[in-house]
Amino acid sequence: MKNSIRKSIRILCISMVVIVFITTLLLCSLSNNNHIFSLQNIICLIILIIIADIFSNIVAKMIVNPLKKMEKGMRSVADGKIVEAKQLKEYGNLKEIDDTIEAYRLMMALIKKNNFDLNSQQSKTEIILEHMADGVIAFSISRQVVHMNKAAIRLLNLDSSEDTFEKIVKKLDIQIDFDKLMYLPNYTTYEVKLSVEDNALNIVFIPFFSDKLTPMGVIMMIRNITESVRLDNMRKDFIANISHELKTPLTSIKGYSETMMNGDLTYQEVIKFSKVINQEANRMGRLASDLLQLSRFDSKTVNWKKVQFPLNEMTTKVCEKMKFEAEEKRHTLEFFASDKNPMVYADKDSIEQVIMNILSNSIKYTPDGGNIKVYDGCINERAYIKVIDNGIGIPQKDLGRIYERFYRADKARSRQMGGTGLGLSIVKEIIEGMDGTIDIKSEVNKGTEVVITLPTKAPKKIGG
Numbered sequence: 001m002k003n004s005i006r007k008s009i010r011i012l013c014i015s016m017v018v019i020v021f022i023t024t025l026l027l028c029s030l031s032n033n034n035h036i037f038s039l040q041n042i043i044c045l046i047i048l049i050i051i052a053d054i055f056s057n058i059v060a061k062m063i064v065n066p067l068k069k070m071e072k073g074m075r076s077v078a079d080g081k082i083v084e085a086k087q088l089k090e091y092g093n094l095k096e097i098d099d100t101i102e103a104y105r106l107m108m109a110l111i112k113k114n115n116f117d118l119n120s121q122q123s124k125t126e127i128i129l130e131h132m133a134d135g136v137i138a139f140s141i142s143r144q145v146v147h148m149n150k151a152a153i154r155l156l157n158l159d160s161s162e163d164t165f166e167k168i169v170k171k172l173d174i175q176i177d178f179d180k181l182m183y184l185p186n187y188t189t190y191e192v193k194l195s196v197e198d199n200a201l202n203i204v205f206i207p208f209f210s211d212k213l214t215p216m217g218v219i220m221m222i223r224n225i226t227e228s229v230r231l232d233n234m235r236k237d238f239i240a241n242i243s244h245e246l247k248t249p250l251t252s253i254k255g256y257s258e259t260m261m262n263g264d265l266t267y268q269e270v271i272k273f274s275k276v277i278n279q280e281a282n283r284m285g286r287l288a289s290d291l292l293q294l295s296r297f298d299s300k301t302v303n304w305k306k307v308q309f310p311l312n313e314m315t316t317k318v319c320e321k322m323k324f325e326a327e328e329k330r331h332t333l334e335f336f337a338s339d340k341n342p343m344v345y346a347d348k349d350s351i352e353q354v355i356m357n358i359l360s361n362s363i364k365y366t367p368d369g370g371n372i373k374v375y376d377g378c379i380n381e382r383a384y385i386k387v388i389d390n391g392i393g394i395p396q397k398d399l400g401r402i403y404e405r406f407y408r409a410d411k412a413r414s415r416q417m418g419g420t421g422l423g424l425s426i427v428k429e430i431i432e433g434m435d436g437t438i439d440i441k442s443e444v445n446k447g448t449e450v451v452i453t454l455p456t457k458a459p460k461k462i463g464g
């Protein structure tokens, strides 16, 4: 049977008082020959026992109460709360107890500091995980999800019922063995690429260990690689397109020049073949200069010379330049100049190139005898220029892609017209550099409308 300290102290004190009292009485009775169990002695003994009990109770309290509080404090620590040592001091004055309280205080201070470090580390980790662009899922050894951040839910399109390793890999159709991943020494990580909805994802499974030997679970890292896959594909397409665009004119030049070298040609044939060679060489030259211009945009080495100039004059000049091309196809090309004669703040040569490009598209992609109208004006302190044709139009499915390099809605016609498919991508780069906008609406066999807006004056300097 267990004895409490309080009970033991009381028993000890009372026993000592009784022993001392009886021994004293015995000694007295031997010398005086008195009876030791007289009423007087018994009353004395009872009074002494009561005093000893009260005294032992006080002493027991002085020892037991701080111990009890310390025990309560330690239990609170187990529940995550801290009890301050100063609350124990009221029972002080015993050196050993004070020393124990001091030791308790030091221990609590250390636990408090460790708790604080741990909590701040934990909240830091949680914040990082929650705000990461990459998805992270942690699985316990029992294959349950123990942590999953928002990015993982979004990228894998998970719901709350998908809370185990099996459910998640099954949903993604990944062939992976959890046990192999955890226990085979040379099977350390597993990487897989897949697409979920419109996203390309790179997923890595990594086992984690408490020490070097005890497996604790698996971490799944999910990275959205859609943009890099898109850029990679674009780069591959771009190289394939350049090779193709160079090969076509080169084949013609080679063929015609070889025929000419073989001799036996009439003068007319020589002129005809030379014209083709010249056309193809021009086409290659245009391709080279378009590519050079695009590479300057990419490397951000373009030096815009922005100035304010009247739009009517610029548009009239371009329409004049394009008149011959339009007449060749018997188009009517009309310019409806605004009375307001809006000003434009932009790089003059680049805007000329933009209008020429848009007009040349309208001329090229409108069957002979078409109608091309050009308007300009000013709305809400923005200058605009609008080109409307009644040509072949652009199918809706191509509208979103016509600014891509080498993209052509009507490949055969564009090539036949000598187009490289780079015109609108250059236009877009220039318009963005001028803080302008471009909007193209089109309907197949009805026509196309291109609207460009540009700032009318230089932007206000901040603080100026």
Ligand SMILES: Nc1ncnc2c1ncn2[C@@H]1O[C@H](COP(=O)(O)OP(=O)(O)OP(=O)(O)O)[C@@H](O)[C@H]1O
Binding pocket: 357, 361, 362, 365, 366, 389, 391, 392, 393, 394, 402, 407, 408, 409, 410, 411, 414, 415, 418, 419, 420, 421, 422, 423, 424, 425, 448
């Ligand atoms: N006004 C238009 N009408 C019909 N289709 C158009 C029109 N403007 C552009 N397109 C389509 O958009 C594609 C891209 O135009 P873009 O100006 O970039 O290239 P391109 O005219 O083929 O070649 P480049 O301008 O380099 O000589 C064209 O190939 C054509 O299919």
Ligand SMILES: [Mg+2]
Binding pocket: 357, 360, 361, 419, 423, 424
């Ligand atoms: Mg063009």
